[in-house]
Amino acid sequence: MDGLYDIVGRRIHYLRVAVTDRCNFRCQYCMPSDGVKWTEHDNILRYEELLRIIHAFTSLGIDKVRITGGEPLVRKGLIPFLKKVTAIAGIKEVVLTTNGSMLEEYAPLLKKAGVKRVNVSLDTLYPERFKKITGQDALHQVLAGIKKAQAVGLTPIKINMVVMKDFNSDELVDFANLAMENPYQIRFIEYMPFCSDKNYLFTAAEIKQQLITAGFTTMLPEVSNNSPAQVYRFPQSQGSIGFITPVSQHFCSSCNRIRLTPDGNLKPCLLSNQEYSLRDVLRAGISDQELLDTIRQVVWNKPMEHELKKGKKSERGMYRIGG
Ligand code: SAM
Ligand code: SF4
Numbered sequence: 001m002d003g004l005y006d007i008v009g010r011r012i013h014y015l016r017v018a019v020t021d022r023c024n025f026r027c028q029y030c031m032p033s034d035g036v037k038w039t040e041h042d043n044i045l046r047y048e049e050l051l052r053i054i055h056a057f058t059s060l061g062i063d064k065v066r067i068t069g070g071e072p073l074v075r076k077g078l079i080p081f082l083k084k085v086t087a088i089a090g091i092k093e094v095v096l097t098t099n100g101s102m103l104e105e106y107a108p109l110l111k112k113a114g115v116k117r118v119n120v121s122l123d124t125l126y127p128e129r130f131k132k133i134t135g136q137d138a139l140h141q142v143l144a145g146i147k148k149a150q151a152v153g154l155t156p157i158k159i160n161m162v163v164m165k166d167f168n169s170d171e172l173v174d175f176a177n178l179a180m181e182n183p184y185q186i187r188f189i190e191y192m193p194f195c196s197d198k199n200y201l202f203t204a205a206e207i208k209q210q211l212i213t214a215g216f217t218t219m220l221p222e223v224s225n226n227s228p229a230q231v232y233r234f235p236q237s238q239g240s241i242g243f244i245t246p247v248s249q250h251f252c253s254s255c256n257r258i259r260l261t262p263d264g265n266l267k268p269c270l271l272s273n274q275e276y277s278l279r280d281v282l283r284a285g286i287s288d289q290e291l292l293d294t295i296r297q298v299v300w301n302k303p304m305e306h307e308l309k310k311g312k313k314s315e316r317g318m319y320r321i322g323g
Contacts (some may be wrong), residue, residue: 005059006297006302014226015062017050018322019078020070021262029162029191029200030318036234039320045264047081053260058090068097068322070262079109086114096273097160097323101138103145111152118149119158124168134170150183158185163207164200172207173214173317179239187242188231194272195316204243211300212282226256246271252305259322266298267321271306273312278285
């Protein structure tokens with residue numbers, strides 16, 4: 001059987017690569033409040049190591065790569081690296097997730113490097129609240145970055161909003177209106193308790209109800225390929241909305257992805273602590289064939305489903321995993 005499969009028959013063809021854990025934001029839901037400890041530089045995978053791993057994955061059938069972090073655009077040398085990734089035969093799509101703060105400058109370079117599109121994180125449209133969530137007064141930069149990405153054709157742009165109860169859950173209608181008026185896919189993401197025990201969870205069912213109450217009564221379902229989002233369009237809307245429900249309704253049975261952390265661990269499930277260090281075996285001189293066998297083995301043992309509901313959490317914040 002060609003391709004990468006796990007023990008229950010899920011085909012894994014989507015690799016998410018976190019190229020750094022560094023970030024110019026300090027989003028409350030992503031980083032610990034008692035201070036961030038960056039991974040030492042020597043322990044972060046070098047670009048040559050990343051390319052070797054990505055090549056190995058593509059020879060096993062991976063055809064989509066997402067570059068993420070931390071904030072990927074803060075890592076030096078990213079654009080030449082991306083040019084090499086997009087040139088790898090077999091990869092159909094290289095996409096990037098960013099906080100958008102440097103996107104105005106980088107969007108043309110990303111497009112030129114062959115990146116297909118971007119996901120941008122945006123949790124509020126109020127400048128003060130933005131500062132409170134991210135630690136930076138940078139809302140205007142992010143909005144300018146989104147416009148630039150649209151102008152250069154890094155499309156369709158997906159905007160990720162982590163919905164937090166009593167924090168930004170009063171802005172759902174404003175975000176739905178963004179989808180009405182712009183060709184963006186606004187994705188409402190359920191908050192996952194990584195770094196905080198606060199109960200910010202506002203479920204997709206609650207979000208939908210709030211939108212219906214506000215008059216968005218017709219939501220036309222759309223097919224969403226390769227994505228865990230349930231996507232809908234409003235009549236006459238330019239864009240769409242999506243719901244990502246890792247907590248209220250997990251989508252483990254259709255999971256098609258695997259993650260590589262900045263320090264070189266393969267992480268077959270976002271919400272499990274099961275990890276395997278590729279960095280260590282790479283630096284110990286593993287052969288190409290052994291690397292392929294190792295990847296097959298790690299994918300084979302991908303956890304059947306996450307254990308968030310049982311109260312088990314990832315020991316890493318999202319910035320050290322790559323969302
Ligand atoms: N820095 C980039 C960004 O913010 O888009 C990429 C990395 S960030 C870790 C990737 C995604 O993870 C973001 O969309 C962010 O909103 C999401 N994320 C981080 N912590 C989360 C949490 N506790 N619950 C849900 N999503 C989270
Ligand atoms: Fe940085 Fe992204 Fe985490 Fe915010 S969500 S702290 S921008 S890595």
